[in-house]
Amino acid sequence: MSSYLVRRLLEAILVMVVVAIVAFTLFRFVGDPVNQMVGQDIGIAERDRLRAELGLDDGLLVQCGRFIWNALHFDFGISYKFRAPVTDLIAARLPATLELSLAASIFAIAAGIPLGVHTGIHRDGALSRLIMAGSLIGVSLPTFLIGILLIYLFSVTLHWLPSYGRGEVVSLGFWQTGFLTGSGLRALILPAVTLGLFQLTLVMRLVRSEMLEVLRTDYIRFARARGLTDRAIHFRHALKNTLVPVVTIIGLQIGSIIAFSIITETVFQWPGMGLLFIQAVQNADIPIMAAYLLLTAVIFVTINLIVDLIYRAIDPRIRMSGRV
């Protein structure tokens, strides 16, 4: 077990180093950060001084090495644009992204599973056909379009929900939460629905196909023969057996929800990490981009590791093969 963990951790470190190197190679093409930092009247000599001070004149390998060395000390440098430590900026933006991701996941699960169960049981019902047709929208429409459509419907036309921002937030130590205020909860609805819609359709279609599969199995037929109620068959026996793959998929999707909320955050001006990253790309703000990409890598590596460990816990066969 421990040797397995050590091996996985070494692999994780390798992944991080590769991400850092790939990221730094890309940074050659983002443009001139100094031009984004200063106003138009700043002279050439001053710009050169800044460039030297930021170490942008050094070779790529030197810059990359310096970044990795500092990152090992949890020092990600100062944002060129905000002139604040990147660690602080990300720490301030992380709660917004995590709360949005959590709300989106809950929405996807809470709506996806019942809808999947319903369409699985009543596969030919009119409502099921409608839901299945509707789910195509969730799969095929791009996120930014869904977001803008929701804004125009619920904010501009109906005036029910705010179109941007996070509403009022309450500060709990370092964590700023929008869960405790009315305006914070209202502001959460549209972005969470937008971000969660794709996951919802994914969960729903997965649950549906698993249900169809399970309902054909022998033990369900026997259960019916025993005269159990529909409710007991569907929820106690069938649904439980569909959930193993569903939990796996949800676990993996949470990583992408956190890492790729960029588009939703941009559309709704949600002050999270994704928005910070987009701004950083436009400003050629290399310290933020580097830290964000590394953090994303950490999230994925961690989630994968946890999923693997859970597998080993629930399925002894994987534990055996892990020793090979």
Place this chain on the structure above:
Amino acid sequence: MRMRKVVLAALLAAGLSSVTLGVEPAAATTFRYAFQGDLNSLDPYTLNETFSLGALANVYEGLTRRDENLKIVPALAESWEIVDPLKWRFHLRKGVKFHNGEDFTADDVVFSAERVRLPGSELATRLPADAKVVKVDDHTVDFVLASPNPILNAEWDSWSIMSKSWAEANGATKPQPQTGKELNNFALKANGTGPFVIVSHEPGVKTVYKPFAGWWDKANKKHNVDEVVFTTIKSPATRVAALLSGEVDLIEPVPVQDMKRIQDNPTTDVLTGPELRTIHFFMDQKRDELLYSNVKGKNPFKDVRVRKAFMEAIDIEAIKSKVMRNLAVPSALMISPLLYSRGAEFKRLAYDPADAKKLLAEAGYPDGFELTMHCPNDRYVNDEAICQAATSMLARIGVKVTLQAQPKAQFFGRAGPAGGYDTSFGMLGWTPSSFDSFNILQNNAGCRDEKGNGGPFNYGGYCNPKVDELAKQVLVETNAAKRDALIYDAFKILIDEVAFIPLHQQALAWGVSKKVKIPQRADNSIIFAWAQKQD
């Protein structure tokens, strides 16, 4: 049957719970506005950028300010006189208080004059480096110059006066350095003399202002707001939606394609006016061979006939009506006519593709030539579309232009001094920060070396010693009429030699709720002290 109820309940809970919540109406006298970019540091010397300086001008004040027509009027200085060409005397206003209650005195001016010229300040150009600032008494200050400077106070409306004792108490006597490892106290706090106080500031998210009860000019205040909330809204569609839904009262900028929608909406309107920035095309006239062209061994742009042909090929009216949807004013000059008294005397070279073809043939290119054009695609209004239009117009006179449009970070990294002016032909926009022609003659038209010394924003490398000589005279001439005549001579040379292809001044466009009345100044500053909001 019961199953269906569960599903419906889940659906309702997930999607429609919003119905009962509703949205509270905004407080009646809160003025909310949204801009595409961020307000970062609150240190008024950190960033020399229109938006930041405009936002901070509501909190800090300079010795002068500008009225609705950009005329310089007294602010913290009640009056001033030029004792002799090398000595300006400023009489400071009495009874002015900073937000923390301290009195404003000559010491604060002397302190601010030092601080603004320290390393890390981007506003060092506000005051000549060798000018001495001398306190005469508590409310009189002399500025002693090394050489005459007729536009000494041209940019002082954005040179904020800071409190000496407050800066010392907060350990912030130096400007926030660009590469600093830590933030100084000014970066997130402010203490000015202006009409508004910053209540809270979250960089990149939201800034809240309240009126300052002790403002010296309170008797003449024009606004009626109790609170101002600024938010960054990056996505143009969301910004428009926030205006249409009434969540914000003013947005800037408005995407050109959404203007009609905002005008058609009964509660909103678009405010437009000419901006001060002049968009132009530059042509590499410095190198002996163009970097990106099939003409080898010589540089076609060194021939004035080629430059003239390019200018005549551009159908500026088509760009104005089709690309800019009439939100542009074609320009003959590199400066807005609002900023130069004799600007109207110049006429643009007329659109004449036939003559352009003839000129090209005379210059030895009867079949035209090939060329690459570099443009930003996220810096100016419809920048890429303008360049695209230009490539097809140039194709009509036989010049085959390949357009390379890039995000601004890449574009300026390549085509500017940092990239060694790695370009042959392209687009640039320029606003003279001093609102004065000298800025253009120096930055855009001054002879430069390969690194940019002399005229850093002269991307095409145009050079005429006669223009440089005139610029030198303009710098020190204190007689306004004579000075304008010198500027006229310099601009005449630039136009006769087609040093640049000026296109237009793009229009400012604000989306505004009809509840709000606010004057739009051509420098694009949003001045809360002029905002009127009805219920």
